[in-house]
Amino acid sequence: MYLSVQLSYYPLSDDFKPAVREVVKCLQRQSELEVYPNRMSTQVFGEVDAVMAALGEVMKWSFETYGKAVFVANILEGDRRPDA
Numbered sequence: 001m002y003l004s005v006q007l008s009y010y011p012l013s014d015d016f017k018p019a020v021r022e023v024v025k026c027l028q029r030q031s032e033l034e035v036y037p038n039r040m041s042t043q044v045f046g047e048v049d050a051v052m053a054a055l056g057e058v059m060k061w062s063f064e065t066y067g068k069a070v071f072v073a074n075i076l077e078g079d080r081r082p083d084a
Contacts, residue, residue, distance in 0.1 A: 011066050
């Protein structure tokens with residue numbers, strides 16, 4: 001099963017940009033995922049098990065590293081990247 005995810009990350013700190021950059025880098029290191037950051041959110045594409053595992057890992061890591069934050073995810077099953 002293939003997932004398309006639109007992920008937004010909002011660290012609850014004044015210096016939020018480094019945290020956002022690091023979360024995106026963590027996702028991009030996952031070779032089984034396609035990750036496309038933009039100014040408003042990050043798009044993540046891949047098989048359901050890989051996507052959900054990566055999201056869980058990056059969320060846990062961000063909470064442990066940067067503290068409180070809000071993640072917002074829109075998840076669509078069964079779709080491929082629009083330009084693929």
